[in-house]
Amino acid sequence: MDAQVLAPQDRLIVPPAPKVHPSPLGYAVFGELRIAWEMGRNLVGAYCEEDFDNLVTPYLFMGSPGLVVSDPAAARQVLTSPNYRRPVKASRPLKPLVGEGLLLSEGETWRRQRKSLAPVFTPAATGGLLPHFVAAGAGLVEALDDRDHANLAQAFxxxxxxxxxxxxFSRRADAEGALLADLARRYMEGPAHFKFLDFASRGADDLTFLDGDRRALGRRWLKTVDALIAERRAHPHPDVRDMLDRLLAARDEDGAPLxxxxxxxxxxxxxxxxxxxxxxxxxxxxxxxxxxxxxQGRIRAEVAAFPAERVASLxxxxxxxxxxxxxxxxxxxxxxxxxxxxxxxxxxxxxxxEVVPGCMITISPWLIHRHRKLWDAPTAFRPERFLGQANPWSVEAFIPFGAGPRVCIGAGFALAEAQIILASLLARVEIGLQSDRPVLPKASITLGPDHEPAFVLKPLNGAA
Ligand code: HEM
Known part of the structure; x- marks a missing residue:
């Protein structure tokens, strides 16, 4: 683990990260098994020193060729080229939940879907969702009211x-949307994660008879959403209030409803x-x-000058x-x-x-974002590097939302939501940590913490 250095005078904060191994974990069968085991525990836990210096690393895993690409231009070349697709196996965990939606579709179906969904994610459409984010932020603050400690991982x-x-759907997770919230949470916390049989399978629909938990929960989720769509059709909103309203109004290339x-x-x-x-x-x-x-204090001054409740436009x-x-x-x-x-x-x-057909390409934002040839002080927390940067997307080595035609369609949604929720919280409390035990990142589908620390919440004078 990187040493946690906290030196306010030069503001060099190096937050915890998993150990970087001095050399590759090994070669041939034992090395491959060790890497597979390490990556099964933590997708960002098997990297070694040279990975943070190399811009491209060819490898052979169980006889199959692969390439780790950390050069930003080459990564963008792969993500933009029609010669590469998402690995079919990777869709197994989510398929029972999302069916043929944008996340997993390919080829012509994907192209048509992306086009018809574009109006749902324009800045104007995202702007229309801001009251929902403000309400979610207010809900968080209310749930934490009077608490001096909290598990913020769960609260978020x-x-x-x-x-x-x-x-x-204009549904609240703790009221009329409780069933949806429960199903979604259970799916994302359990069946959505990779299992051994996903690695052993040859494709998305192989060995699915072993996937009972995914299919059972997925069926209940889809049935509940079907009922919601039927209800909205029967009782449409008089105006556009949420994404379901926009999807019902969306048209495909031939002008037909979805x-x-x-x-x-x-x-x-x-x-x-x-x-x-x-x-x-x-x-x-x-x-x-x-x-x-x-x-934290400087952000608090920003949100005190313009509270989240006043946000009305992007x-x-x-x-x-x-x-x-x-x-x-x-x-x-x-x-x-x-x-x-x-x-x-x-x-x-x-x-x-050389890339042969079937070759796996790994593009790791974790590696690229911490790469020694691409960033100054790559492991240090320095938000100032993005201050005054009118367009952070022009930073070639910054790809948290991917790149190319399959770049995250919800990036603007996520950033607006996160800003509003965090602003709501910081306006009410000062946050600290109860223990100085380092929190290490641990990745499966997303990058979570290795344990959920208790945060200390100190109410601010004047906070209601
Ligand atoms: C911090 C939050 C988020 C991060 C870091 C993130 C990251 C990503 C990345 C890296 C991809 C590209 C994956 C690939 O190329 O294989 C992606 C795709 C996608 N994201 Fe996000 N995402 C976030 C939030 C959201 C939100 C809030 C939504 C929707 C409301 C969303 C919807 C999607 C969809 C539908 C795709 C597939 C797009 C396509 O294939 O055309 N994401 N996301």
């Missing part, structure tokens, strides 16, 4: 689930892709701010430049989606390395 899980259910089944699968895709990722972003941001009370979020920079720096150090995988369809060359 609840808040982001609440935010996405409100944004999708079929109910597709609307359902798109709603499920948004939930599966958006709830845990944003919760992780909030957790790591809170953790970093607990390690850096000075930055432009209003410009009132919190440091908060935004902290979220970007959090995504750099602790990318909520730490690994992006692709499979080559045809032969190709990447940075001079």
């Amino acid at each position: 899980h609840h808040a982001t689930l609440d935010a996405v259910l409100r944004a999708l 079929p109910d089944r597709e609307i359902r699968d798109q709603c499920s895709s948004m939930l599966a892709a958006g709830f845990e990722t944003t919760s992780r972003l909030l957790f790591w941001a809170a953790y970093l701010l607990a390690l850096d009370p000075e930055t 432009d209003d979020l410009k009132a919190w430049p440091l908060l935004r920079a902290v979220l970007f720096e959090t995504l750099r150090l602790y990318p909520a989606a730490p690994l992006i995988a692709r499979e080559a369809l045809e032969a190709d060359t990447v940075l001079g390395c």
Whole structure:
């Protein structure tokens, strides 16, 4: 683990990270087994020193060729090229929940879906969802009222689930949306994670008879969403209030409305892709701010000058430049989606390395964001690096939301939501940590903590 250095005078804060192994974990069969075991425990736990210096590393795993690509331009080349697709196996855990939605679709179906979903994610449409995020932030503050300690990992899980259910269906996670919240939480915390049989399978539909838990929970979720869509059709809102209203109004290229089944699968895709990722972003941001009370105080001044309740448009979020920079720096150090995988369809060359059909390409935002050739002080928490950066997306080595045509469609949604929820919290309490035990990142689908620490909450004078 990196030493945790806290030196306010030069503000060098190096937050905890898993041990970087001095050399590769081994070669041939034993080395491969050790890497597989380490990665099964923690997807970011098997890296060695040279991984943070190399821009491309070819490897052979169980006889199959692969390439770790950390050169930003080459990573973007892969993510943009039609020669690469998401590995089919990777869709197994989520397929029973999201069906044929955007997250897992491919080829022409994906292209058509992405086009018809574009109006649901325009800045104007995201702006229309801000009242839902403000309400979710208020709900979080209310739930923590009078508490001097809290498990913020769980509190953010609840808040982001609440935010996405409100944004999708105008349902509150602790009231009329409780059944949806329960099903979503149970699926994302259990069956959504990779199991051994996912690695052993040859494709998305192989060995699914062993997948009973996924299918049973997935069926209940889909049935509940079907019922919700039927109810909304029977009693439409008079105006556009949520994403379901927009999906019902969306048209495909021929001007036809989307079929109910597709609307359902798109709603499920948004939930599966958006709830845990944003919760992780909030957790790591809170953790970093607990390690850096000075930055926390400066953000508090921003949110005191412009409280979350006043946010009415995306432009209003410009009132919190440091908060935004902290979220970007959090995504750099602790990318909520730490690994992006692709499979080559045809032969190709990447940075001079031969790629054969079927070759696995690993693009790790974790590695790229901490790469020694790409960043100054790569392991230090320095939100200032993003301050004054009008367009952080122009930083080539910054890819928390992916890149190319399959770049996260919900990035604007996630950032607006996270800013509002964090601003709501920081306006009411000062956050610290109860223990100085380092919290280490541990990755499976998303990058979570190895344990959920207790946060100390100190109410602010004047907070209602
Ligand atoms: C901090 C929060 C988030 C992070 C870090 C994140 C990250 C990502 C990444 C890296 C990808 C690309 C994966 C790949 O290329 O294989 C992706 C895709 C996607 N994300 Fe997000 N995401 C976040 C929040 C959200 C939210 C809030 C939503 C929806 C409301 C969402 C919906 C999606 C969808 C539907 C895709 C698939 C897009 C496609 O294939 O065309 N994400 N996300």
